[in-house]
Each structure stands twice: as C-alpha cells, then as structure tokens.
Amino acid sequence: MPRPPRVSPDRILAAAAAEFAERGFAGARVDRIARRARVNKAMLYYHFGSKQALYRTLLRQTFAEAAGRLGAVASGPGTGPAKVAGAIAAFAAFIQERAFFPAIMLREVAEGGSRLDRETLAALAGVPRAFFGILAEGVARGDLRAVHPLVAYFSALSPIVFFLAADPIRQELGNTHLTKLRGLTSDEFVRQIQDAMRLSLAPHPQKR
Amino acid sequence: MPRPPRVSPDRILAAAAAEFAERGFAGARVDRIARRARVNKAMLYYHFGSKQALYRTLLRQTFAEAAGRLGAVASGPGTGPAKVAGAIAAFAAFIQERAFFPAIMLREVAEGGSRLDRETLAALAGVPRAFFGILAEGVARGDLRAVHPLVAYFSALSPIVFFLAADPIRQELGNTHLTKLRGLTSDEFVRQIQDAMRLSLAPHPQKR
DNA sequence: GTCTATACTTCGATAGAC
DNA sequence: GTCTATCGAAGTATAGAC
Numbered sequence: 001m002p003r004p005p006r007v008s009p010d011r012i013l014a015a016a017a018a019e020f021a022e023r024g025f026a027g028a029r030v031d032r033i034a035r036r037a038r039v040n041k042a043m044l045y046y047h048f049g050s051k052q053a054l055y056r057t058l059l060r061q062t063f064a065e066a067a068g069r070l071g072a073v074a075s076g077p078g079t080g081p082a083k084v085a086g087a088i089a090a091f092a093a094f095i096q097e098r099a100f101f102p103a104i105m106l107r108e109v110a111e112g113g114s115r116l117d118r119e120t121l122a123a124l125a126g127v128p129r130a131f132f133g134i135l136a137e138g139v140a141r142g143d144l145r146a147v148h149p150l151v152a153y154f155s156a157l158s159p160i161v162f163f164l165a166a167d168p169i170r171q172e173l174g175n176t177h178l179t180k181l182r183g184l185t186s187d188e189f190v191r192q193i194q195d196a197m198r199l200s201l202a203p204h205p206q207k208r
Numbered sequence: 209m210p211r212p213p214r215v216s217p218d219r220i221l222a223a224a225a226a227e228f229a230e231r232g233f234a235g236a237r238v239d240r241i242a243r244r245a246r247v248n249k250a251m252l253y254y255h256f257g258s259k260q261a262l263y264r265t266l267l268r269q270t271f272a273e274a275a276g277r278l279g280a281v282a283s284g285p286g287t288g289p290a291k292v293a294g295a296i297a298a299f300a301a302f303i304q305e306r307a308f309f310p311a312i313m314l315r316e317v318a319e320g321g322s323r324l325d326r327e328t329l330a331a332l333a334g335v336p337r338a339f340f341g342i343l344a345e346g347v348a349r350g351d352l353r354a355v356h357p358l359v360a361y362f363s364a365l366s367p368i369v370f371f372l373a374a375d376p377i378r379q380e381l382g383n384t385h386l387t388k389l390r391g392l393t394s395d396e397f398v399r400q401i402q403d404a405m406r407l408s409l410a411p412h413p414q415k416r
Numbered sequence: 417g418t419c420t421a422t423a424c425t426t427c428g429a430t431a432g433a434c
Numbered sequence: 435g436t437c438t439a440t441c442g443a444a445g446t447a448t449a450g451a452c
Binding site for chain 2: 429
C-alpha cells in the first residue's frame, strides 16, 4: 500500500528551484514560488518555515545528489581517464535533468556560500571531493598526470556549468545579431570538454 | 588646468561594484551603496537616476574595458598560441584589478542578461568577439587547431572566473575542514590554464 | 492541512529646503 | 550639488478560522 505522496512539498521544491535559479535568493518572491507550485503561501511556510530554510533544503538535496552521482563514478570500475570522462558525463547529465542547477551554482559561488549552513556546505563539498578521488586514484595508478586537482576540477566542470547557464544570454546575443556562430549542442560541447581533459591529463604525450 | 574630478560618481560606481558583486542586483541596497561611497542617497539618484541605471552604467563600463583589453591583444602582434596566452593573461589581470568582476559576471550569466540593455549587451559581446578573432586568425594562419570557438572560449575563461570567484567559498570549506588541499595561487592557476589551452589548441601533436 | 486577512518591515524613490 | 524627511509599494511572515 503506497504511502500518499507528499505532493505539496515536492511541488514547492520544484517551483522554488525554478524561481531561485531565475532570480536568485534575494530576487525570488515567496508569493511567486507558492503560485508556481499552485499552493497557498501559508502552506509553504507550514512545510518549510521560511524562505531561507526552503532555499537550504533545495540546495542540500541538489548538492547531495550531484555528489552522489560523481561518487558513484568514483567508486565504480574503470581506468583513470575513463572515470574522468564518466564524471564529466555524469555531471552534465545531472545538469540536464535539473536545468535550474547551473544558474543556482553560479549564484551560490558568487555569493561565497554565505547563505549556506554547515550541512549544505558539506553536501556541496562532496562534488569536488568525488572528483579529487578519481584524480588521486589515477595518479597513483599512473594513468593520469599529476596536475593540481583544483585546476583539473575547474577545467572540467566550470566550462560546462558556464556554457549551459549562458544559453539564454547566447540566445539573446544571437537574436540581436551581435554575434554569429555555428550552433553547438550541449552534447557536442560536453564531448569536446572530455577530449580536452583526456589530452591534458594524459600521463605521456600522445597522438591525436 | 585640470577639470575638477567627478569624485562622487566614481566613488558611487566603486561602491556599487562591491555591493552588486557581494549581493547581486536584487540583494544590493541603495542605502548601503550610498553609505559605502560616503555620499547621500539623494546624490546617488541625482547622478544615476535609478538603481538599475547605476547597475547598467557599471556593467557597460566594465564590459567595455574588458573587451578593450582583449581587443588590444587580438589586434597586436604575435603568433596564435602567443595571443591566446596573452588574452588569458590580460583577462586574468583585468579581473585581479577589478576583484568584483567574477561575481558580477557569474550573476549576470545566471540572470540570462535579462537586466541588460542593448548597449550593455553589445559591450559584453565584445569579450568573446575579441577572443574569436584571435582564434580565427590563428586557424587561418595554421598555428591553431580549429576547435569550436565557444569550446575554446569557455575552456579558457570560465575556469578563471570560477576559480577566482570561488575563493571565498574555498576559504570557508577549508576553514571548516571539509576539504584539504595544497594552496594554489591565482598566478599558478592562470599559468596552468594557459598551458592546457596551448596543448588543446596545438595544430599537431607535440611533446610535453 | 488549508485558507484569508493582515501585521510589520524594508526598500526604492522623490519632494523640497538650502 | 547636497541634505532631511518621508511617501508608497512590495515583501516576509503570522494569526487565527475552518
């Protein structure tokens, strides 16, 4: 006998994700989140207590799941280069399921994490930690070059976050004819980042 | 005979840069900007008209200067690889002079540019345009590989923006012992990104 | 759990004197 | 150009009935 689904909290979280991504914490409006979720505003406070608690709940869940996906790649099988490519793919796939993620990530980095509690910060830290684990294992095994982990981490993931988050602004620039470029799908972009990482992390010079 | 310097507008712009970077447009407070600039709030409105006009003025100036720096590299002398490295260095140097830039850039991308007028968007578009020019020239001359310009652009600049913007959050994570890493200076980071780009844009396989 | 009505606060912006 | 005082809108949050 299935438990009755807590539709309200889940709908509120989904609505909050969209609103916070579009407007940021300060720009988000509780009324708008409630309306998007088709619940009464009082219900939102009943379930989450405050705007900030809602925000933290959303981010903690999201970060934890992202870290979980990368952690699964890290503890799975495969060579170092394959795991790096797998981590990039997993991260990109996660983002594409949760289109709100890049914008929120960008905003939270800009904010310096000032609004996050310890638990949420810990969830966020799980993302780089999983990636660093892959790098360390590969270096120990000798199939990855020992670059500084932060360099590899930011080289691999930040272009993806940025590229996907910048989609609206690219549209806008394209529409006003300020720039013209051959289209590039997200999948192509991700593949190219994987290739670039493979090259820059290869332990020995290699043929292209 | 030197014109009297318009200290108020300049001080207001500097204060606005800090405030907008820390809190975003919606989170920024006009009162706080005025206080930081040590001017009366009415003066701020006298000079800039509205919070949004102030914001746009700041971003237009900043984007235009960033584009100008990259444009100078693009139209200057040097091989393709040297110009790419030069553009990365110029961009990093610009950011380090204007510490507020990464956070504002991140926020504006997250925002989808929705708050920018046409002129400010045009200024922003000058940044990738200069970078694309360097790439096209190098490809035509045969000393750069023809990767998609967007991939090169995001690979080169977004890690730098992210790394520098994430400094506060790294401090916080480090302080709460959630992660431990050997330090990495901004200069080292930039140099490594230059190296990675040199590798991934080399027209032929090369020794490391 | 759900809703209406509203208290309380903050903030952008301006009026108007100097 | 500069300042004080304040308006009016908008926003978070809650009280209290059902």
